[in-house]
Structures are given as structure tokens and as C-alpha cells.
Amino acid sequence: MSYMIVMDLKSSEDILEMLDSFEKIVLFGDSGCAQMCDVGGILQLEDMEDFLTGYGKKVLGYIFVEGGMCDANALKQEIDANMEMIEEADAFLIQACGVATQAVVELLPEKEAFPAVDSKFLGVMPERYHHDERCSMCGECVLHLTGGICPISRCAKGLLNGPCGGSMDGMCERDPDTECVWQLIYDRLKKLDKLDNIKRIWEMKDWSLARGPRSIVHEET
Amino acid sequence: MIVLLVNLEENRTLVETRLKSLFERGEFVVTGEVGPPHGANHQLVIERTRLVKDYCDAINITDNVRGIPTMSSMTCSYYVLEAGAEPVMQMSARDRNRILFESELYGAYAMGIRNILFMTGDHTLLGSHPQTKMVYDLDSIQALGLARHLMGGTDLAGDKLEGTPNYYLGATFNPYADPMEMHVWRVEKKRDAGAQFFQTQAIYDTSRLEEFMKGIRGYKVKVLTGIIPLKGPKMAAFMNRQIPGIKIPEEFIERLEKAGSGLKGAEKRSAVRGEGLQIAKETIEAVKKIPGVNGVHIMGVGWEESIPEIVKGTGLHPRPK
Numbered sequence: 001m002s003y004m005i006v007m008d009l010k011s012s013e014d015i016l017e018m019l020d021s022f023e024k025i026v027l028f029g030d031s032g033c034a035q036m037c038d039v040g041g042i043l044q045l046e047d048m049e050d051f052l053t054g055y056g057k058k059v060l061g062y063i064f065v066e067g068g069m070c071d072a073n074a075l076k077q078e079i080d081a082n083m084e085m086i087e088e089a090d091a092f093l094i095q096a097c098g099v100a101t102q103a104v105v106e107l108l109p110e111k112e113a114f115p116a117v118d119s120k121f122l123g124v125m126p127e128r129y130h131h132d133e134r135c136s137m138c139g140e141c142v143l144h145l146t147g148g149i150c151p152i153s154r155c156a157k158g159l160l161n162g163p164c165g166g167s168m169d170g171m172c173e174r175d176p177d178t179e180c181v182w183q184l185i186y187d188r189l190k191k192l193d194k195l196d197n198i199k200r201i202w203e204m205k206d207w208s209l210a211r212g213p214r215s216i217v218h219e220e221t
Numbered sequence: 222m223i224v225l226l227v228n229l230e231e232n233r234t235l236v237e238t239r240l241k242s243l244f245e246r247g248e249f250v251v252t253g254e255v256g257p258p259h260g261a262n263h264q265l266v267i268e269r270t271r272l273v274k275d276y277c278d279a280i281n282i283t284d285n286v287r288g289i290p291t292m293s294s295m296t297c298s299y300y301v302l303e304a305g306a307e308p309v310m311q312m313s314a315r316d317r318n319r320i321l322f323e324s325e326l327y328g329a330y331a332m333g334i335r336n337i338l339f340m341t342g343d344h345t346l347l348g349s350h351p352q353t354k355m356v357y358d359l360d361s362i363q364a365l366g367l368a369r370h371l372m373g374g375t376d377l378a379g380d381k382l383e384g385t386p387n388y389y390l391g392a393t394f395n396p397y398a399d400p401m402e403m404h405v406w407r408v409e410k411k412r413d414a415g416a417q418f419f420q421t422q423a424i425y426d427t428s429r430l431e432e433f434m435k436g437i438r439g440y441k442v443k444v445l446t447g448i449i450p451l452k453g454p455k456m457a458a459f460m461n462r463q464i465p466g467i468k469i470p471e472e473f474i475e476r477l478e479k480a481g482s483g484l485k486g487a488e489k490r491s492a493v494r495g496e497g498l499q500i501a502k503e504t505i506e507a508v509k510k511i512p513g514v515n516g517v518h519i520m521g522v523g524w525e526e527s528i529p530e531i532v533k534g535t536g537l538h539p540r541p542k
């Protein structure tokens with residue numbers, strides 16, 4: 001099992017369209033979430049190079065960050081070590097999450113960086129190529145009350161006083177392949193002898209905590 | 222129709238609707254449902270209301286069922302009043318945040334709408350607008366709590382209201398939903414949040430309802446059993462597949478098929494529909510005997526004409542004054 005920001009590669013049409021007026025491209029990827037989601041590992045950078053070359057682009061090379069592009073120092077070091085290539089490039093294509101693309105924008109503001117992927121959710125990978133959502137960063141975690149199972153990201157309606165009337169045989173009304181998370185929460189709390197947690201009414205949630213732009217300044221200790 | 226009794230301590234007993242007083246008199250209540258127009262023609266609401274109003278004590282207006290946009294439930298409820306009947310306005314938590322809930326609740330009261338029924342709302346992926354951004358700022362229980370809060374004279378911020386509304390609040394439950402224990406607790410939660418009456422999902426096999434009613438015994442709430450007459454085996458199969466929380470037993474589907482077998486055209490149609498009405502009537506007779514059931518809620522789902530038939534056919538007509 002792995003845990004990660006889950007991403008999906010954009011369509012080839014979308015990628016070609018955003019790179020339309022650029023010829024010399026540098027690809028970015030990493031061995032963290034990007035590789036685990038099969039969107040920005042070395043293999044996918046090679047596939048992307050073949051694809052773009054087939055459409056008349058010139059791929060100058062890769063910036064591949066071991067660990068993850070979220071390691072700002074590692075990213076900077078890779079960029080510095082490849083400055084010549086960066087300077088020659090017309091644009092950057094980032095095969096990693098939306099934060100990674102914006103990190104490149106901030107580090108190299110003279111040129112444009114484009115997202116090759118859609119960042120989907122925070123989730124798990126029970127097996128390769130399979131990802132399930134686990135957290136939508138709602139800003140106020142309630143896992144301590146639900147036996148460690150998230151109703152916000154895993155209930156199709158984000159209900160706090162679930163389950164809804166569409167929950168049947170353990171499955172969600174939305175589609176036959178998704179479990180009703182409120183059934184899972186019920187089963188788990190029953191085992192833990194903590195059903196009282198969900199017997200009472202849960203008050204309205206402060207959704208302002210879930211909306212961006214969010215910033216946090218931790219006090220130094 | 223709406224009598225305001227003043228000077229009662231409990232805020233929520235201030236309002237008297239026909240629905241509420243019939244419950245209190247111990248009548249076996251009949252409510253019906255009118256589907257709002259899929260467009261801007263309000264005359265349809267008036268026509269559909271006239272068709273059923275002598276057979277129902279109050280008329281529900283649904284709220285964008287399955288996320289398919291129809292005329293607003295508040296507007297339709299107003300036309301139900303205009304047509305001389307008492308509305309039950311449905312409000313789903315799917316399409317409104319707390320601001321719009323408050324705003325519409327003020328407006329509904331101003332227009333004379335008193336019975337309000339809260340529901341979670343179907344997932345939009347089941348309807349015609351699956352790309353919609355669903356709201357779910359509140360769930361149905363929190364929305365009930367919000368309505369009751371407004372009856373205390375302040376809004377959620379604690380600011381005093383210019384005119385305090387009063388409602389007779391309702392909610393829903395589905396005896397077929399799992400886990401049953403949790404759904405029984407949710408009835409209690411809804412009652413504590415302000416719900417005084419409940420409408421159930423459409424009932425076919427009555428054994429789950431019977432069991433559920435035992436679970437909520439002592440909760441002191443009024444319960445209307447949901448009835449949807451089946452137009453035919455195709456509709457039944459569609460509902461089993463597409464309508465959340467519905468369970469129509471095979472045996473009923475077979476009865477509908479059998480009723481139409483060997484027949485064609487209009488003859489077949491009327492035989493099959495007749496069987497659908499028969500099933501509805503049998504269900505009503507069965508739920509009448511279940512302790513705690515206070516009436517039925519008949520949902521025509523585009524077949525409003527079925528409501529008078531069913532009500533007459535079960536000896537529930539004429540309706541009490």
C-alpha cells in the first residue's frame with residue numbers, strides 16, 4: 001500500500017494544445033507520487049519524449065528529482081546542475097502535481113511551465129494502477145470520531161450525519177462499485193464500542209476552513 | 222387553513238397546519254405528490270393540484286429529484302396554495318448552502334408555506350446534470366436544525382429576525398437502507414433537530430417497514446408510508462436500478478408482467494396499470510395494520526391520476542374536513 005497525491009495524465013490533445021507555440025521542451029518528473037501514479041517516472045518521461053518528438057517538438061532533456069519535487073532543495077539542485085538546458089528551453093512540461101508545476105513557475109518565472117497531469121486527490125494505492133481517495137484536506141479533521149475513516153472525502157455527499165437513505169448492502173447510491181463509507185464507519189465504531197460518537201447530532205461544519213487560499217504560519221518554538 | 226395560536230411556550234407548537242391537526246386528531250392521513258413542471262408553465266402546477274386535492278390532506282412538491290431541474294419547490298408550493306390546497310415544500314441539502322436555506326425559509330413563510338420537509342437529496346450522477354457542483358454545506362439533519370433555530374427569532378449569526386417564521390417540520394426515512402440501526406438513530410436525530418413528521422421511501426415489501434417501526438417505537442413522531450404505484454414492469458426495473466433506496470420485490474414485477482401477457486396496446490396498458498394500482502392498494506391495506514403508521518404519502522411520479530383511484534379504492538375518500 002502506498003499513500004500519495006493521486007494524478008492522472010492529461011489527454012495528448014490537451015498537452016499538444018498547451019505546448020502549441022513552443023518547440024524546445026524540458027520534462028520534469030520525480031520518483032515520488034509522480035512515479036507511483038505512473039505519470040512522471042522515468043518511463044513516462046521517456047514516453048512523453050517519444051510522443052512530443054513525433055509531433056515535431058524537441059525534448060532537450062529531463063529534470064528528474066529523486067524523492068519528489070516537493071523537496072525544494074533537491075529540485076533547485078537539479079535545476080542548477082542543468083542550467084544550460086533550462087536556458088535553452090522554450091517551455092517546461094511538469095509531469096507531477098499542481099504544487100510542483102507552481103514551484104517551477106516560482107523558481108523559473110522567465111519561462112512558462114505547463115501541467116501534464118490533473119491532480120486528483122490524496123489517496124492510497126492498494127495495488128498498482130489503482131488509487132482511492134482518502135482525504136480532501138477539509139481543514140478540520142474528524143478522524144478521531146469516526147474510527148479513522150474519513151466521511152468528508154469518502155462519502156459521495158460529504159455527510160456528517162450519514163448515512164443517507166441510498167445506502168444499501170454496504171454500497172453507495174452513487175455507483176455500484178463504491179462502498180458506503182458510513183457503513184464502514186458504523187462497522188468500525190461498533191467494533192471499537194464507540195457508536196455513541198455517531199449517535200449524537202454533528203453540528204454544521206465550518207467549511208470556510210476548507211476553502212483556499214489557505215496559509216498557515218507556525219510559531220517557532 | 223393556517224391558524225396561528227399565540228402565547229404557547231414551545232415555539233414549534235405555534236403553527237397549526239391542516240396536516241398537523243389531522244395527525245393530532247388521529248386521522249389516517251393521506252398526502253400526495255405533485256411533480257413540478259420541467260419548465261416555466263405554472264398552470265401545470267395548478268392543474269395537477271386540482272386533479273388530486275380532494276383526495277389528499279396536503280400536497281408535496283418535490284425538489285429537483287435526481288438532480289433534474291424542475292420549477293422551484295417554493296414557487297410551486299405557492300401555486301398549490303393558490304389552487305386551494307395545503308403544500309408540503311421539500312428542500313434538499315444538495316443544492317443550497319446555509320445562506321440560501323435561510324433566505325428561502327423566510328420567503329416560504331412569507332408566502333404562507335408552513336409544512337417543510339427536509340431531505341439529503343439524490344446524488345447528481347444519477348440525473349441529467351451529472352457535472353453539477355453539489356453543495357452539501359449542511360446535511361438534512363443540520364438543515365432541520367437551522368429551520369428550527371430560525372423559529373427562535375434569530376438567524377445563525379444570532380442577529381434578530383425581522384419577522385419570526387414558524388413551520389411544521391418534516392423529514393424522511395428509508396426502512397430499506399443500511400445499516401438499519403443507524404437509520405433508526407437518524408430518525409431520532411431528525412426528531413431532536415425539529416422534525417415532527419416523517420415520510421418514508423416507497424414501500425413494497427412491508428416486512429422491513431414493520432421491523433423499522435418497532436425500532437422507532439416511543440419516538441413520538443408521525444409517520445406517512447410512501448406509496449408509488451407501478452406503471453409496469455419496465456418502470457419497476459428502472460426504479461430498482463436508478464432510484465436510490467428502492468427495493469421492489471421480483472414477485473411484484475412478475476405480477477405486472479403476468480397482468481399484461483397476451484394483451485396489446487391500450488388494453489395491455491390498462492391491465493398492467495390496473496395491477497399496479499392493485500399492488501398499491503394492497504400495500505396501503507397492509508401498512509394500515511402496522512403500529513405507528515399514521516397515514517400514507519402517495520407519489521404519482523408523473524401519474525397523478527393514480528392518486529384519486531388509489532384513495533377511493535382504499536376507502537380513504539372522502540377526506541376529513
Ligand code: SF4
Nearest residue numbers: 135136138141142150
Ligand atoms: S476529516 Fe478532513 S482532514 Fe480528516 S481525513 Fe477527512 S478530509 Fe482529510
Ligand code: SF4
Nearest residue numbers: 155163164172173180
Ligand atoms: S450511500 Fe453512503 S457514501 Fe453514498 S452518499 Fe449516502 S451516506 Fe454517503
